[in-house]
Amino acid sequence: MSTPPSLAAPPRTAGSGSRRPRQNLAVAGRRRAILAAYSFVLPGFVLYALVMLYPAVQTLLLSFREWSIAPGKPSPWVGLDNYIQAFSDPVFVDSLVNSAAYTAFTVPLQMLIGLGLAVLLDSKLPGRVAFRVLFYLPVVTSWVVVSLLFQYIFSSGDGLANNVVVHMLGISSENVSWFQERWTGMFAIAILGVWKGIGWSMLIFLAALTAVPEALKEAAQLDGANAFQRFWHVSMPAIRSALSVVFILLFIGGFNVFISVLLMTGGGPGNATQVPLTYMYQQAFKFLNFGYGSAISFTLTLIVLAASALQYSWSRRKLAD
């Protein structure tokens, strides 16, 4: 890295003779830069390889086996059997539907409310720092604590949720047993997801909005644009990349919902509110079907990866337009 450019042996590259020395210098410099970049990336990559990549590859290999936990016992290779079992397993298919519904409910709400709050808190509001902290608080609170809290809120007795539904809104004439049914249970879990996630998307949007040049907004104002038009035509295009990043990350997070489901319903009653990760956990650690559990987690990974890649390329094309 400390080698001076003159001492570095430049690689022979094709090109016209007169430009060669300068080009060689440029190549050497680029090589150095690349080397420096790699050396900065290396520690992180080693850690990533050790705690993420290696287990992921092992999990993939596990998913093709009827894996036996006890060391020394045979773990026969079963090919795609575990994957075939997954797609003919109604509980797994239902769990995918549940997590898709959870994602479809929580992602737009988190984004809309998060964006709305970000716009409000971007303006010169008195006490806005306090508000920012308040809205961000759920994000840093432990999932375990808030899951138990929401279990009380959605209790079958006279909980807060039943108070709202029966007395304030009058939608239902009697108390609802939220965790008794699939969709009311998923609804309670999703409400927790939205409440806990708003602060995070708000923070990202807020950062993006702060980066929108004041001059542009002022220019638009001088041109007679109203507040909404300024937001829509000036701020929105500037935060589009933040929007797509938040969307992709929330989408991935939605399909990977786990702790709240595990703690609030445990996938029950029966398997009604099972999501892929709770089902994977049950199969692997409760029933000791580690091969099948691995196949479930890999199927989920592939689905999420494919969907994210699609969204990514789509949003890139939109940005390029």
Added chain:
Amino acid sequence: MNHWKSGVAVTAALASLTLAACSSSSPVATSVTSSGAVSNELTGTVTYWHAYSADSPEVSTLEGTIIPAFEKLHPGVTVKDVPIPYDELHQKLITAAAGEQLPDLVRADIGWVPELANLGVLEPLSTSMPDFQTYADQVYPGTLATNKWKGTYYGLPLDTNTRVLLYDASLFDKVGIAVPTTVDELMAAGPALKEAGAYAFADNGAGGWNMLPWIWSAGGDITDADVTKATGYLNSAESVKGIQNLVDMYNAGYMPDIILGDSGGLQTSDGLATDKYATILDGPWMYPIFAGQYPDFTVSSSQVPAGPGGSVSVVGGEDIVMTQSSTNKDAAMEFMRYLLSEESQLAMAQVGQMPVLSNLGPQLTSINAYYAQFVEQLQTAKPRPPTPAWSQIDSIMQDEIRSAMRGDKTVQEALDEAASQSDALLAQFN
């Protein structure tokens, strides 16, 4: 030449090191005492994993009374106990089995023993412990049965419990009816209690722990004696009747929704203490909990409501097992024997762990009067079927009985389905 020589020297040095290491870690060091007699003094460390709850006096009794007393008897042995939260212990055992990192001894939930034995990580005690039968004869048969897998015993019971009928006596006084002793009397008490704003009975799920007392008391069963098939047992007329009684009570409004697995509902103990539920089935650990949370509430107990099969409850508790990978089996076995001694069983009884030694039964009421109903119930209580497939069968039962409660299926249809699915699981282990 030189290289070759030094190579030999290094090998020899390594070999001697290895030998030295072997001898120092050997659990039995033979020494000659002054009188000339040879005595086998146990040495080494015994690692012991358990899930005694850290916020109760259980851990302090183990670490403050039992282990020091044992170490005094065997000065060469150190017992290292590792408390692990109950919810994590199973997962930790599985990962430790895969990673070959198991401790010497484990206090395992009775339901895990067949599963661990099937994985091949447990020491077959009935063949490798010379005095196994002596201990086997001293414990309740129902608790010993939980250690059996394919004709071999892989552990000894350590503590036991069972579910009895806990009731709210003031509620029965108020409506003026006697506490039910049979299923029929319980069902007959439904209307009067409903009138008074209470449910006759409450339970929080339809798994084996919840349902087995009703099935057994009705004269039904789960599997054959060898645990090879469920069809003809789980879906027999008697089993169906046992579940049908509960479905009828639920449909009549004598039982609350939590039976369907509603995790947000009023829990059994809270409902019992607040006059909402007249009876529940629960274990001896509830007494300290009621005393702490509802000091004004007096809980009463009696036997599980009887049916044609008698009053039969389900055995709970823990077994002590030794791992095959233990490097200090003699010392570990000696600690096991000590844990089953009257001394340490009584010490644990003081803090709510019911002893497994049947001859201690009569003494228990002087420690805690409430043990009486549990000791009586244990005479007939049965363990859940000892099979590695139990957690899956449990989950299937829960699912199917729930759909019968909801009216999606008849009880017969639900149990037929549960039995045929269980058959397939049991077949894997035959």
